[in-house]
Amino acid sequence: MKRWLATLALGLFFNAAGHAAGFEKRASTPAPALEAQDLKGAPKTLASYRGKVVLLNFWASWCPPCLREMPSLERLRVKMAGRPLEIVALDSAETAEDVNAYLSRMKLGFPILLDPDGNNTRRWKVFALPTSFLLDAEGKVRYVLTGPTEWDEGEALQVIESMLAGMPVQAK
Amino acid sequence: MLLFRMLLFSLWACAFGVRAELPDYQVFPAQGEHLLLWVTSERGRAEPEVLAAEKLARQGVEVWSLDLVNAYFLPQLPSSMDRVPQQDLTDWMRSAVESGKQVTVYTVARAAAPVLRAAAQLEPALRNRLCLLLMYPNLYTVAEPLAEPDYLDLGSLSGLRVKVLQPRRSAATPWLPGLIDHLTQFGATVAQEILENLREGYWARESPTEYEVAEGQRMDAMFIKELNSGGCK
Numbered sequence: 001m002k003r004w005l006a007t008l009a010l011g012l013f014f015n016a017a018g019h020a021a022g023f024e025k026r027a028s029t030p031a032p033a034l035e036a037q038d039l040k041g042a043p044k045t046l047a048s049y050r051g052k053v054v055l056l057n058f059w060a061s062w063c064p065p066c067l068r069e070m071p072s073l074e075r076l077r078v079k080m081a082g083r084p085l086e087i088v089a090l091d092s093a094e095t096a097e098d099v100n101a102y103l104s105r106m107k108l109g110f111p112i113l114l115d116p117d118g119n120n121t122r123r124w125k126v127f128a129l130p131t132s133f134l135l136d137a138e139g140k141v142r143y144v145l146t147g148p149t150e151w152d153e154g155e156a157l158q159v160i161e162s163m164l165a166g167m168p169v170q171a172k
Numbered sequence: 173m174l175l176f177r178m179l180l181f182s183l184w185a186c187a188f189g190v191r192a193e194l195p196d197y198q199v200f201p202a203q204g205e206h207l208l209l210w211v212t213s214e215r216g217r218a219e220p221e222v223l224a225a226e227k228l229a230r231q232g233v234e235v236w237s238l239d240l241v242n243a244y245f246l247p248q249l250p251s252s253m254d255r256v257p258q259q260d261l262t263d264w265m266r267s268a269v270e271s272g273k274q275v276t277v278y279t280v281a282r283a284a285a286p287v288l289r290a291a292a293q294l295e296p297a298l299r300n301r302l303c304l305l306l307m308y309p310n311l312y313t314v315a316e317p318l319a320e321p322d323y324l325d326l327g328s329l330s331g332l333r334v335k336v337l338q339p340r341r342s343a344a345t346p347w348l349p350g351l352i353d354h355l356t357q358f359g360a361t362v363a364q365e366i367l368e369n370l371r372e373g374y375w376a377r378e379s380p381t382e383y384e385v386a387e388g389q390r391m392d393a394m395f396i397k398e399l400n401s402g403g404c405k
Contacts, residue, residue, distance in 0.1 A: 063343075127343060
């Protein structure tokens with residue numbers, strides 16, 4: 001009986017630890033500035049996406065966990081078509097050539113931004129890849145996730161749905 | 173009185189029990205003037221590192237290879253590096269410097285923390301004779317998204333020559349200037365080199381690129397270059 005209880009306690013501990021390693025809720029933290037360019041060289045800031053929930057994903061083409069979660073980001077884009085969610089993948093400290101080499105193998109329908117000098121990576125204090133931020137329609141950070149996930153299911157989808165549900169109804 | 177004597181004897185025995193000892197390390201002997209102290213990362217010693225040490229020894233560079241997780245029966249975790257007895261490492265470095273050879277210490281990732289702290293405990297005259305090569309050192313106490321990074325207190329590194337080897341393809345690369353500033357603040361003289369087209373732990377990755385495999389097989393050449401060029405500034 002004692003052994004069973006110990007096993008249960010350990011299970012609960014690891015379950016709790018696993019949960020803690022997931023999405024970290026933030027108390028509506030003001031977002032740092034985003035000053036990047038897309039692959040065509042057009043400047044982009046957060047203002048470009050204001051009014052939508054934004055999933056900002058920091059990644060790199062050399063990072064295996066980043067590449068593992070990319071298909072699920074694309075599936076999320078398709079699943080959420082027509083809803084006020086913008087997925088933005090910001091490549092950290094690589095050249096456009098590096099990114100294009102990856103995109104020639106993996107077709108992605110969401111915007112890819114470049115941060116070749118790592119300024120955005122430093123401004124957002126990103127120390128591991130991938131790191132993702134969920135921003136509300138006012139551009140405030142509501143959730144942070146360090147590490148990969150399957151974006152179109154489970155906790156990730158629940159968090160995104162909860163943010164979309166919390167959006168004010170837009171007047172037609 | 174007998175009880176008191178036994179108590180004194182126990183204290184004396186305990187004092188010997190906790191005194192620092194040299195950690196268990198692997199020696200690749202050579203007759204040349206250079207001695208490389210190779211402290212592997214928190215992941216332990218990988219086969220390519222052993223092969224590189226053997227090649228170095230054949231080229232006249234003696235290598236003392238220390239696997240901290242194996243030597244102290246620690247889990248393969250970054251946090252294990254904070255449990256390494258500092259005095260052991262300091263004594264190990266001192267014995268290397270006192271061998272009369274030109275000593276370079278090379279370490280990787282979080283293992284840089286106990287190595288730097290051990291160097292800080294050395295007498296300044298001995299520390300001045302050391303050169304440290306740090307491969308993507310991890311010296312954070314806190315590194316969380318949206319928060320300023322916080323670094324470990326290392327102690328005085330005055331007189332210590334350090335060179336940071338940073339693989340380009342690493343999340344730590346954009347943070348290299350802050351790391352260099354931190355080491356400099358503790359008194360070290362710091363140089364840096366970006367290793368292009370490489371990722372952290374390139375010599376032992378699960379899915380390495382062809383270039384990483386090739387570079388992993390020629391680590392001995394990298395060390396020979398560093399040792400012959402003075403390595404550190």
